[in-house]
Amino acid sequence: MDVAFFASWIEEAARTVSSDRERLTALDAAIGDADHGTNLDRGFTAVAHALGTADPATPGALLTLVGTTLIRKVGGASGPLYGTFFRETGKALGDDAEVSVARLHTALQAGLAGVRALGSAAEGDKTMVDALAPAVRALEEAVRDGGDPADPTDAAEAIGAAAAAARTGAESTIPLQARKGRASYLGPRSVGHEDPGAASTALILAALHAVATR
Amino acid sequence: MDVAFFASWIEEAARTVSSDRERLTALDAAIGDADHGTNLDRGFTAVAHALGTADPATPGALLTLVGTTLIRKVGGASGPLYGTFFRETGKALGDDAEVSVARLHTALQAGLAGVRALGSAAEGDKTMVDALAPAVRALEEAVRDGGDPADPTDAAEAIGAAAAAARTGAESTIPLQARKGRASYLGPRSVGHEDPGAASTALILAALHAVATR
Amino acid sequence: MKKLINDAGTVVPDALRGVAAAHPGLRVDVDNQIVFRASGPRTGKVGLVSGGGSGHEPLHGGFVGYGMLDAACAGEVFTSPVPDQMIEATSAVDGGAGVLHIVKNYTGDVLNFRMAAELSAEEGVRVESVLVDDDVAVRDSLYTAGRRGTGATLFVEKIAGALAETGAPLAEVARVAREVNARSRSFGIALSSCTTPAAGRPTFELSDTEVELGIGIHGEPGRTRSALRPARELVDLAMDALHEDLPLSGDLLVMVNGMGGTPLIELYIAYAAVADHLAGRGARAARCLVGNYVTSLDMQGFSVSVCRLDDELTGLWDAPVETPALRWGR
Amino acid sequence: MKKLINDAGTVVPDALRGVAAAHPGLRVDVDNQIVFRASGPRTGKVGLVSGGGSGHEPLHGGFVGYGMLDAACAGEVFTSPVPDQMIEATSAVDGGAGVLHIVKNYTGDVLNFRMAAELSAEEGVRVESVLVDDDVAVRDSLYTAGRRGTGATLFVEKIAGALAETGAPLAEVARVAREVNARSRSFGIALSSCTTPAAGRPTFELSDTEVELGIGIHGEPGRTRSALRPARELVDLAMDALHEDLPLSGDLLVMVNGMGGTPLIELYIAYAAVADHLAGRGARAARCLVGNYVTSLDMQGFSVSVCRLDDELTGLWDAPVETPALRWGR
Numbered sequence A, B: 001m002d003v004a005f006f007a008s009w010i011e012e013a014a015r016t017v018s019s020d021r022e023r024l025t026a027l028d029a030a031i032g033d034a035d036h037g038t039n040l041d042r043g044f045t046a047v048a049h050a051l052g053t054a055d056p057a058t059p060g061a062l063l064t065l066v067g068t069t070l071i072r073k074v075g076g077a078s079g080p081l082y083g084t085f086f087r088e089t090g091k092a093l094g095d096d097a098e099v100s101v102a103r104l105h106t107a108l109q110a111g112l113a114g115v116r117a118l119g120s121a122a123e124g125d126k127t128m129v130d131a132l133a134p135a136v137r138a139l140e141e142a143v144r145d146g147g148d149p150a151d152p153t154d155a156a157e158a159i160g161a162a163a164a165a166a167r168t169g170a171e172s173t174i175p176l177q178a179r180k181g182r183a184s185y186l187g188p189r190s191v192g193h194e195d196p197g198a199a200s201t202a203l204i205l206a207a208l209h210a211v212a213t214r
Numbered sequence C, D: 001m002k003k004l005i006n007d008a009g010t011v012v013p014d015a016l017r018g019v020a021a022a023h024p025g026l027r028v029d030v031d032n033q034i035v036f037r038a039s040g041p042r043t044g045k046v047g048l049v050s051g052g053g054s055g056h057e058p059l060h061g062g063f064v065g066y067g068m069l070d071a072a073c074a075g076e077v078f079t080s081p082v083p084d085q086m087i088e089a090t091s092a093v094d095g096g097a098g099v100l101h102i103v104k105n106y107t108g109d110v111l112n113f114r115m116a117a118e119l120s121a122e123e124g125v126r127v128e129s130v131l132v133d134d135d136v137a138v139r140d141s142l143y144t145a146g147r148r149g150t151g152a153t154l155f156v157e158k159i160a161g162a163l164a165e166t167g168a169p170l171a172e173v174a175r176v177a178r179e180v181n182a183r184s185r186s187f188g189i190a191l192s193s194c195t196t197p198a199a200g201r202p203t204f205e206l207s208d209t210e211v212e213l214g215i216g217i218h219g220e221p222g223r224t225r226s227a228l229r230p231a232r233e234l235v236d237l238a239m240d241a242l243h244e245d246l247p248l249s250g251d252l253l254v255m256v257n258g259m260g261g262t263p264l265i266e267l268y269i270a271y272a273a274v275a276d277h278l279a280g281r282g283a284r285a286a287r288c289l290v291g292n293y294v295t296s297l298d299m300q301g302f303s304v305s306v307c308r309l310d311d312e313l314t315g316l317w318d319a320p321v322e323t324p325a326l327r328w329g330r
């Protein structure tokens, strides 16, 4: 996976965030403040603009720029959190021009660790971590269980497992009572709704999968 | 017609204003500020209270007290106007203990003159004058055309003509464009609605008729 | 109807009790519905009395205090107060120099204040009355009750109040009040109707895509209904209406006033458009106010008021004022 | 959605342009969405920076000026601003004595201000951060993001701002800010939801007979839904919630705050009930505010905030302040 692949991922993520904006905002209206879709759409629009002008040379530089842009443009809780996620993922990729699935896994792991450190959410707190952590775990398993790390079909399959885990993770937030972020103010009333950040994480990983299967 | 008769009139007027309060307010909502029913109901409630404590000895004193109370308690346009109407009518009755229809007519004429002097509305301006003026005219005609001024049946008939003229007069305001009061701000949009003050005048004269036919 | 009230019948006294509790600088006669300065009349100072229906808060009670009104009479919601209140207020604030009645031009207000002025004069108080009629939405002609008094009332109360504070005589204070009114114009636009507590439902209905142009401050419908459009265009409509009546040029005092239910962020958006419009005409908002000052209960919408300033009026506008709703310089 | 706006996407810059036009005492960086005092930093004075999502006007931009904030960063509607803005504001207001960040306790605000504080410190500015978390509707426990910052933000900004004006050092200003927060509590009740321009429809639906108890200032639903009842009873609910957390006694600073769509007449009705409630507990509103100060767009409803005063805090509260939304003593 080269820098063009990662550029396509972010492009696809931007597209899907934009087309699902209303849905994400509606999820946030139920247990938050009705801005998650707008926030991410604004952020990814700024990202597209930044990538258009900067043209980063490596996957690492690209994802770091994505993260920095999100931090600079989104605001709210999701801005620093997603920003940190992409920045830490990018930094972990170093200067590599080509990234294997195994390398991607360790980088995403670093991204997840960044989110955890910043937001101190644990799994089960009803946040984006509930989608991100199982996704990283699924990728780890797929990498460990084999396949040819250089075979694109095997890579796509591994990423597909991660995307599926993210989606399941997002859905698993529905019965949870939120313990972090704005939804926690609702106490028991937060139960019965999907967490918007977990939903957007699932979208972003689905975009990765879509690009990997092209 | 003695002081008890006039007390009954005012009582009946209070009752009917109260039961038609919503309708009067709705008429005022269409071309005014949605308070005419509330205003008059508040006024007549205060009148009932004032009459209960003061117990005036003559029809003149009673109507003067009604007028003063309306001026003191209603506010808005209708407070001073109806207040003046009852005060001038009352003053015109002097100290008489018993009032004939003819005498009532000249007194109401004085009341109407007071309203005209204060509000400078002419007939056709879409105000209470459009109900009051024809009512006074109808009473004049009935008195002129005969009947025994002392016969209660003839008196009731004359008053019935006045009440009917007031009702017709109120309805005649519907196609008019208002030139006085709040409704005038609407310009042509005031056309097609009955004037609330004319409607309440019709009610008050209907109350007089009801009491006269008891 | 959904309101933060105890009972539709006690809205005015309940609110006046709150005003009394909140503002030690005021004395509130809750029974007679009159707000006074706690300090009482000052000998030799002209007293300023205004009043009108309730539902326009902070007008008028919020403008009682140093540099502005001496007393304000509160009527029922949207119903002018009664002469008794005005007479009581007039005699209480007379410091021997006479009393100015500031009356918004509505039949009810005019008639009740007229009766009060006559009776106060009979009691020996010198009274002058000034009529405020700034609303250009109403054509002043034989065919109406004349222009309504709206936003300029605040201008008149502030500027006349400042002059009265200097010890100027009644005739002078009345002159400047009339001058402010003559130099002022207003125009209002509603995005929603309002609901009086007694009626319990909106005075008129507007669809989601309509506005009322040329509304007053009593929830009465405006002169025309029109399509909702961007703030900038609504402001241009209002400014054009003002300009048609009184050319917008030179230094102006400008108020973008909320009708009660419109949040401040929207009023600032409107004010940006007002500033742009004025710049386009080569005029300038030398002084301005942005906020909810002359309201119509919970109505959503705004009005723009302008007053053509001269040095005297600017100086009086800038003079210290200390009231619940307008305060600077002390 | 019916709003006095030009475009849902330009609400914040459009409003900031209005703020810039209306207030010559402010300098507004519309591109970066920062409101500064026009006078710039004063050498030796601690700078106060706050900020947060837009939609709470006059908070925070309306509190920039003498005796209060030096700069306010405006985020998108209900979305905390970004670190770049805070860093820019921080370096611009530093007069060499360091800068205090006043941060409402929301995950977004906390994370963004934390990043900004770290980067500003790296740039050599001394920064202290104070978290405001006064909302008793949120149980502060392991199971929530902690209490929200609401009405007490105004108290903190005013009182810390007054102390900073005296030339007190950063640690002292931070101490008093934390002290105000520790002594303050708030509770809010909504009669309606609000509509963000981007979402275009109300965040939640309430029937005509329901209220939301324990709401914040972002249109988020409260902790429970309950039946609409007289203002007096709603106030008692709020006051009981405050009292349960911080006994109401002695001299209090009290704010009855409107959520943006509730007219002033209703807020005074609520304030009367607050005064009655306090009297019943033997406490006293030594100082108070009644009005729309910390709002939630067009939401109808109110919040009550209290701060237990001592002589120091009372003196700082009374000190002169000159901002668009809070002004006295000059």
Ligand SMILES: Nc1ncnc2c1ncn2[C@@H]1O[C@H](COP(=O)(O)OP(=O)(O)O)[C@@H](O)[C@H]1O
Pocket: A028, A032, A033, A035, A036, A039, A040, A075, A076, A077, A078, A079, A081, A115, A118, A119, A120, A121, A126, A127, A128, A129, A180, A181, A182, A195, A196, A197, A198, D078, D079, D080, D107, D108, D109
């Ligand atoms: N402490 C946290 N750790 C991880 N994720 C969080 C945390 N707090 C909030 N989030 C995520 O952020 C999402 C909300 O983002 P967004 O609506 O854009 O910001 P805001 O809550 O400031 O309006 C939540 O759905 C949740 O997934």
Ligand SMILES: Nc1ncnc2c1ncn2[C@@H]1O[C@H](COP(=O)(O)OP(=O)(O)O)[C@@H](O)[C@H]1O
Pocket: B028, B032, B033, B035, B036, B039, B040, B075, B076, B077, B078, B079, B081, B115, B118, B119, B120, B121, B126, B127, B128, B129, B180, B181, B182, B195, B196, B197, B198, C078, C079, C080, C107, C108, C109
């Ligand atoms: N100048 C006037 N002369 C006679 N009647 C008038 C005049 N102005 C208004 N009215 C009457 O008063 C009625 C309105 O009364 P009301 O609603 O109680 O007062 P307000 O208009 O002050 O709210 C109108 O319907 C009209 O009949």
Ligand SMILES: [Mg+2]
Pocket: A028, A032, A033, A034, A035, A036, A076, A182
């Ligand atoms: Mg959100």
Ligand SMILES: [Mg+2]
Pocket: B028, B032, B033, B034, B035, B036, B076, B182
């Ligand atoms: Mg009326």
Ligand SMILES: [Mg+2]
Pocket: B033, B035, B076, B077, C053, C077, C078, C079, C080, C108
């Ligand atoms: Mg009225």
Ligand SMILES: [Mg+2]
Pocket: A033, A035, A076, A077, D053, D077, D078, D079, D080, D108
């Ligand atoms: Mg947000």
